[in-house]
Structure formats: C-alpha cells, structure tokens
Amino acid sequence: MSAVDVDGVWKFYGDYPALRDVKLQAEKGACLALIGRNGAGKTTLLRVVAGFSRAGRGQVRIFGKEPRETDTRRQMGFIGHGISVYDELSALENLMLYGRLYGLPDPKKAAMDWLERTGLAHVRNGLVREFSRGMRQRLAVARAFLHEPSVLLLDEPFTALDDKAIAVLQRLLREALVAGKTIVMSTHQLREALELATHVALLNRGQVAFHGQRTPEMVSDPGYIYARYGEAN
Amino acid sequence: MTAFFRQALVITFKDLRAEIRTKEAVNASFAFALVILVIFSFAFDPSEDTTRDMSGGLLWIVFAFAGTLLLNRSFARELPNDTLDALIAAPISGAALFFGKAVANYFLLLAVELVSLPVFGIFYNVHWTSQFWELMLVLALGTWGLTLIGTFCSALTVNIRLREVMLPMLTYPALVPVLMASMVLTMSLVAGKPIGEETIPWLKILVGFDIVFTAASLTLVEIVLVG
Amino acid sequence: MRNTILYCLGAAVILLLVRDINLIAGFPEEKSQGAIFKIIFFHVPLAITAMLCSMVSLVASVMFLKTKNFRYDALAVAITEVGLAFLLGNLVTGSIWARVIWGVWWVWDVRLTSALVCWLLYAGYLMLRRAIEEPTQRATFAAAFSIFAFIDWPIVYLSIRLFRTQHPGPVFLSSQGSFPHDWTMAIFGPFGVLMAMMMLATVMTFVRLGQEDSKRELDSLRRMAHAM
Numbered sequence: 001m002s003a004v005d006v007d008g009v010w011k012f013y014g015d016y017p018a019l020r021d022v023k024l025q026a027e028k029g030a031c032l033a034l035i036g037r038n039g040a041g042k043t044t045l046l047r048v049v050a051g052f053s054r055a056g057r058g059q060v061r062i063f064g065k066e067p068r069e070t071d072t073r074r075q076m077g078f079i080g081h082g083i084s085v086y087d088e089l090s091a092l093e094n095l096m097l098y099g100r101l102y103g104l105p106d107p108k109k110a111a112m113d114w115l116e117r118t119g120l121a122h123v124r125n126g127l128v129r130e131f132s133r134g135m136r137q138r139l140a141v142a143r144a145f146l147h148e149p150s151v152l153l154l155d156e157p158f159t160a161l162d163d164k165a166i167a168v169l170q171r172l173l174r175e176a177l178v179a180g181k182t183i184v185m186s187t188h189q190l191r192e193a194l195e196l197a198t199h200v201a202l203l204n205r206g207q208v209a210f211h212g213q214r215t216p217e218m219v220s221d222p223g224y225i226y227a228r229y230g231e232a233n
Numbered sequence: 234m235t236a237f238f239r240q241a242l243v244i245t246f247k248d249l250r251a252e253i254r255t256k257e258a259v260n261a262s263f264a265f266a267l268v269i270l271v272i273f274s275f276a277f278d279p280s281e282d283t284t285r286d287m288s289g290g291l292l293w294i295v296f297a298f299a300g301t302l303l304l305n306r307s308f309a310r311e312l313p314n315d316t317l318d319a320l321i322a323a324p325i326s327g328a329a330l331f332f333g334k335a336v337a338n339y340f341l342l343l344a345v346e347l348v349s350l351p352v353f354g355i356f357y358n359v360h361w362t363s364q365f366w367e368l369m370l371v372l373a374l375g376t377w378g379l380t381l382i383g384t385f386c387s388a389l390t391v392n393i394r395l396r397e398v399m400l401p402m403l404t405y406p407a408l409v410p411v412l413m414a415s416m417v418l419t420m421s422l423v424a425g426k427p428i429g430e431e432t433i434p435w436l437k438i439l440v441g442f443d444i445v446f447t448a449a450s451l452t453l454v455e456i457v458l459v460g
Numbered sequence: 461m462r463n464t465i466l467y468c469l470g471a472a473v474i475l476l477l478v479r480d481i482n483l484i485a486g487f488p489e490e491k492s493q494g495a496i497f498k499i500i501f502f503h504v505p506l507a508i509t510a511m512l513c514s515m516v517s518l519v520a521s522v523m524f525l526k527t528k529n530f531r532y533d534a535l536a537v538a539i540t541e542v543g544l545a546f547l548l549g550n551l552v553t554g555s556i557w558a559r560v561i562w563g564v565w566w567v568w569d570v571r572l573t574s575a576l577v578c579w580l581l582y583a584g585y586l587m588l589r590r591a592i593e594e595p596t597q598r599a600t601f602a603a604a605f606s607i608f609a610f611i612d613w614p615i616v617y618l619s620i621r622l623f624r625t626q627h628p629g630p631v632f633l634s635s636q637g638s639f640p641h642d643w644t645m646a647i648f649g650p651f652g653v654l655m656a657m658m659m660l661a662t663v664m665t666f667v668r669l670g671q672e673d674s675k676r677e678l679d680s681l682r683r684m685a686h687a688m
Contacts, residue, residue: 084319086247
C-alpha cells in the first residue's frame with residue numbers, strides 16, 4: 001500500500017477542471033517533488049490530498065484511508081502558505097495548543113523538544129508577533145513536525161525562507177526521510193527540493209505531464225524537466 | 234464524547250487567552266455599546282416613562298449590535314496567519330471547533346453585557362436589579378442564541394467578500410425570535426414583574442430556539458468549514 | 461419540447477387568471493371592508509406559493525449537499541428567487557390593503573411582519589450567493605444557509621404570533637365569519653388562483669433554471685479561456 005495514493009482525481013471549480021485525472025503515488029519513505037508553473041494545480045492538488053477540499057471525482061488515500069478520517073489527520077503534517085501560528089500567543093503556547101489538539105501524551109515536553117530542534121528554545125515565551133520572519137517560519141515548521149506525522153505535505157515550503165530557516169528545514173526533512181516518513185512537496189525552488197527528492201512529478205494545467213524517479217540530470221539542470229516534458233501547447 | 238468537549242475546551246481557552254491578551258474585540262464591542270446607548274438617549278428621552286418602559290427592548294438592540302462586532306471576529310481571527318487551515322487539518326471535528334469558539338464568544342459577550350448593564354441602569358434610570366436572577370437567566374439564554382447564530386454565520390462568511398456587511402445581513406433576520414423573546418422578558422423583568430403566565434411562553438421560545446439551533450449548527454458547520 | 465410545455469403552462473396560467481378574476485369580480489362585496497377585501501384572493505395564495513417555494517428550496521439544498529449535483533443548486537436559487545418575488549407580492553398586496561382600510565401604507569400585522577422577516581432572511585440567502593465567487597463553495601454555503609433559514613421561519617412566525625396575541629394590533633382577517641364555499645373554491649379549487657400561481661411559479665422557475673444553465677456554461681468557458 002502506498003503512503004499517498006492519488007487515483008483519478010478531478011477537481012472542479014464550478015465546471016472548470018483545475019485537476020484532470022491526476023494519478024500519482026508516493027511510497028513510504030519517498031520524497032515526491034511536485035513541480036509546475038503557477039496555476040498548474042500544485043496547491044490545489046496538495047490541498048485535496050490534505051483534505052482541505054474534496055475531489056470532484058476520483059479518490060485520495062493516505063495509507064489506505066481517507067484524508068479526513070481522524071486517524072489520518074493525526075498522521076499528517078501540513079505546511080501551507082501561512083505560518084498557521086497565533087501572533088498573540090507565545091511560541092510555547094502555540095505548540096502546546098497543537099500538541100493538545102493532536103492528543104499528544106505530554107504536550108509540553110513535545111513542544112519544548114521541537115523548540116530546541118528549530119533553535120527557538122530561547123524565545124519560547126516570546127509572543128509570535130514579536131518574532132522575526134525567519135523565527136516565525138521556523139515555528140511554522142516546528143508546528144508541522146510536532147506530532148511526528150508520518151506523511152508531510154508541504155506547499156512551497158522553501159519560498160521566502162531565510163538561510164537559517166532553509167537549513168533547519170532541510171535538516172529536519174532529511175531526518176524525517178531517514179526515519180521513514182513520506183514527503184510530498186510542491187516547489188518553485190527546484191534546487192533545494194530536487195536535492196532531497198527521490199521522485200518528481202510535473203503538473204501542467206491540472207494534468208500529470210511526468211511522474212518518475214528523480215534522475216541526476218534533473219538535479220544538475222533543474223530546467224531540464226520543463227524543457228523535456230512541460231508546456232505542450 | 235469527552236474528546237469532543239476536551240478539544241472544544243482547548244479551542245475555548247485559546248480564543249479566550251488570545252482575546253484577553255489583546256482585548257481588541259471586547260474593547261471595541263463595549264465602546265460600541267456605550268456609543269449606542271448614548272445615541273439612543275437622543276432619540277428616546279430617558280426621563281420619559283415610556284422610554285423606561287421600553288428600555289429593556291433597547292438594551293437588546295445594544296447587545297445585538299455590539300455582539301455582532303465581537304462575533305464577526307470569531308472565525309475572522311483565524312485568517313491572518315492561515316491558522317484556520319491548521320485547525321481544519323488537526324484531528325478535531327468541525328463541530329468541536331465551532332462549539333469551542335461559540336463558548337468563548339459566549340463568555341466574552343456576557344462580559345460585555347454585564348459591564349453594560351450598570352451603565353444602562355445609570356443612563357436610563359432603570360432599576361434592573363429588581364428581578365436579578367431571572368434577568369440573569371434571560372441574559373444567559375438570549376446570549377447563547379445570539380452567540381450560536383453569530384458564530385455560525387461567522388464561519389459561513391469567513392472566506393467571502395464583504396464579510397463585515399454580510400454577517401449582520403444574515404444574522405439579524407435569523408435572530409428575530411431570540412431578540413423578541415429576550416426583549417419582552419427583559420422589559421417585563423426590568424419593570425419589576427417576575428416571570429409569570431404571560432411571559433413563560435417567551436421563555437419557552439428562547440429555550441426551544443437555543444436547543445434547535447444548537448443541534449442545527451453543530452450538524453451543518455462541518456459542511457461549511459471543509460469545501 | 462420543453463419550451464412548448466412552458467408556453468402551454470403560461471397560456472393556462474393566463475386563462476385561469478382571467479377566469480378567476482371574472483369570477484371574483486362577480487362575488488358580492490364583504491360587509492365591513494368593501495371591495496378591497498377581494499385582495500385576499502391574491503394575498504393568501506401568494507403567501508402559500510412562497511411557502512411552497514421555500515420547502516422546495518429546502519429539499520433542493522439538502523439534495524445538493526448529498527449529491528453535489530449543480531442542478532439542485534440551480535433549482536435552489538431559482539425557486540428561492542421566485543419565492544421571494546411571490547412573497548414581495550404578498551407584502552405589496554398587504555400594504556395596499558392596509559392603505560385602503562386604515563389609511564397607512566404598513567401595519568405590523570402578524571402575517572405581514574412574519575412575511576417581511578422571512579423576505580429579509582431569504583434575501584440574505586441571495587446576497588450570500590452574490591458574495592461568493594467560487595461556484596462549489598457558493599452552492600455549499602448557500603445550501604447550508606437555506607436549511608438554516610427554513611428551520612428559522614416557523615419559529616419566527618410563532619414568535620411574532622405570540623407577540624401579537626399579547627399586544628393586539630390590526631388584523632386583516634378576523635377569524636369569525638365563515639368563508640363562503642365558492643370563495644374558498646376560487647382560491648383553493650382546481651381552477652383557483654392558488655393553482656394558477658403555482659403554475660406561474662413553475663414557469664418562472666424553469667425560465668430561471670434555463671438562465672442558470674447558460675450562466676454555468678459561460679462561466680466554465682470563461683475560466684477555460686483565462687487558463688489559456
């Protein structure tokens with residue numbers, strides 16, 4: 001059973017298909033990089049996989065179960081465009097909140113642990129609204145990893161990160177892959193993503209134009225995939 | 234079952250903590266209530282007996298307007314950093330999320346109302362303490378009805394254009410039964426009459442409304458949160 | 461084929477209304493209120509038709525939420541608009557009635573007040589739709605609100621009626637005095653005004669449904685064009 005299985009998914013906005021018959025799998029322990037132009041449907045696809053919106057046709061399975069099932073939600077971590085933490089709460093309060101929502105046995109310990117791992121332990125009682133941009137992003141990463149999800153869905157996670165945050169995220173993602181977690185990541189930053197990726201999928205106007213293993217050519221020349229498979233007018 | 238209440242409480246405390254720290258919504262709400270009370274005094278002379286008679290009704294107009302300000306923020310506060318996404322992704326049911334927020338709103342709105350009451354008593358020369366506990370009962374029931382509809386419509390309108398305009402448009406017509414019942418009961422209680430034969434039906438309407446719409450909102454809210 | 465049926469229905473509506481208006485004009489005038497009392501022949505069926513529309517809207521909304529089929533959403537919006545139009549007719553006839561009898565353009569009669577609140581409620585439904593661009597979200601939220609509105613309006617009516625029993629005000633219809641049989645038939649009978657209005661509502665709904673279909677097609681074509 002694949003970790004993430006997208007089977008014949010169509011997503012309609014009214015009568016317009018934003019995703020057309022998308023078939024993709026990500027096996028356990030794989031890191032799938034979703035690439036494509038703006039408007040290709042990467043964010044839409046990720047949000048359908050994460051369960052934020054329902055597919056019009058077809059189905060998504062995460063370890064064989066529906067995305068909206070409670071068990072699945074417990075195993076899934078999502079980073080979207082926003083940081084998803086509260087400005088008026090402290091870093092520790094934010095993580096403890098999510099710890100409780102995810103039913104962790106010791107929310108405080110888990111929160112402290114992840115604050116350490118993202119280099120935020122020294123500001124744990126500071127309010128998020130006073131954080132610098134890089135700190136906010138690292139907290140967002142801590143929030144997503146807090147409950148030790150086995151599937152990570154990341155929507156352009158490297159966009160607008162500062163160097164320190166990029167380093168933290170890459171380290172955490174590598175550790176996650178070593179630990180057998182599955183990652184599906186949409187990205188514009190081809191270089192950072194392709195270094196980590198084991199598989200690549202190219203989306204073009206809602207359809208999968210290419211889906212396969214990452215090859216050395218892709219890493220050395222990220223434009224290669226677009227040139228070879230993309231943009232058939 | 235307990236998981237539902239436990240998670241709802243996590244949300245309640247989160248909302249309350251955030252609000253107590255910033256006090257943005259309650260301050261704005263209370264200030265608005267004050268302003269309306271003052272403006273009403275121009276339209277309805279507080280020294281007249283007729284005004285005193287209908288002041289109970291005026292009070293609920295104040296609560297409804299000030300309340301909408303507060304309730305609008307309920308789901309809107311989840312927008313700035315996309316926290317709504319994280320809440321929907323978390324293993325918490327839409328109903329628990331809604332209920333947690335409704336309870337938080339309830340206490341915040343009650344706080345604004347309880348602070349407004351003495352001011353109202355002073356401005357309009359009304360002895361609202363004569364049937365104190367019965368008045369508190371009406372406040373409790375009426376505010377829950379207000380909170381339910383307001384929080385539900387806040388969830389409904391969170392992601393749409395013209396949210397601040399849409400929320401009152403949708404909420405007020407739906408609130409007519411609650412407002413009517415609360416107004417009639419309050420006017421009667423403030424005039425010194427305990428709840429009796431004439432006013433019991435209104436109490437029943439309040440309770441009925443609260444029950445029916447608690448059930449309806451909890452059922453429908455999941456649909457509204459996950460597209 | 462469908463257009464033919466609609467034309468036939470429309471013709472039937474006109475025939476029925478002509479027949480009924482002639483019939484009604486022939487009835488004797490009511491004792492206390494005079495000729496204006498005959499407005500009841502339209503005032504009441506307008507309200508009943510509007511109520512039926514709201515029931516259909518409820519069913520359509522529930523069906524949409526279950527099946528996600530946009531035809532149900534189209535039906536919901538069409539029937540709600542038609543219902544609002546009929547309810548407006550009820551409000552206007554009520555207003556005219558009040559003007560003739562009491563000299564004022566509005567009275568806070570139980571039914572009129574309830575009709576007004578319900579009108580506002582369902583107008584909110586239409587405003588909500590207008591505020592949401594994305595079709596699936598629009599249909600889903602509108603359906604949820606339609607269900608909410610339907611649960612609410614009986615409670616609204618009960619509340620206002622309770623208020624009016626305690627604070628009596630002007631009433632259009634006194635409950636005493638029986639309604640002559642042929643008058644009842646003129647409204648509720650198989651050729652009566654209610655039947656004519658229900659058919660009219662059906663015609664209007666189908667016309668509106670046709671509009672919704674075209675609009676959806678245009679919308680999706682427009683989105684495809686933008687995507688290219």
